Amino acid sequence: MSRQRSMETIEKSEYVTIGELVRLTGVRYSTLKFYTEEGMLHFEQAEENLTRRYKREESVERITYIRQMREQKITIPEIKAILKSE
Numbered sequence: 309m310s311r312q313r314s315m316e317t318i319e320k321s322e323y324v325t326i327g328e329l330v331r332l333t334g335v336r337y338s339t340l341k342f343y344t345e346e347g348m349l350h351f352e353q354a355e356e357n358l359t360r361r362y363k364r365e366e367s368v369e370r371i372t373y374i375r376q377m378r379e380q381k382i383t384i385p386e387i388k389a390i391l392k393s394e
Contacts, residue, residue, distance in 0.1 A: 312327075313328065315331065318331065318332065318364070319332075319364075321364055322363065322364060323352070323361040323362065323363060323364060324361070324362055324364045324367070325359060325360070325361065325362070326340050326341065326344070326351075326360060326362065328364075329362055329364075329367055329368070329371070332364070332368055333368060333371045333372070335371055335375070340371070343371070343374065344360070346384070346388060347388070348370070348374060348387065348388060348391055349362070349367060349370060349371065349374075350362070350363075350366070350367075350370075370391075374387060374391075377390070
């Protein structure tokens with residue numbers, strides 16, 4: 309089992325894992341995994357160990373944006389359409 313990186317290190321990193329996104333945003337792992345599987349949250353695949361890496365700033369902004377739309381009762385299909393059109 310790998311050791312967790314400190315929040316200070318995570319907040320300075322260009323790329324983070326899904327677990328680190330959970331820590332940064334407070335959004336549940338299962339929710340972020342759903343967003344990823346639905347194409348709403350983009351990642352890069354690290355070849356050496358097949359770990360999904362998310363661009364920290366871009367991902368946190370997108371998660372915040374999705375949460376704001378969900379608070380406005382916008383449905384997932386509508387959010388996907390909005391994100392696709394941007």
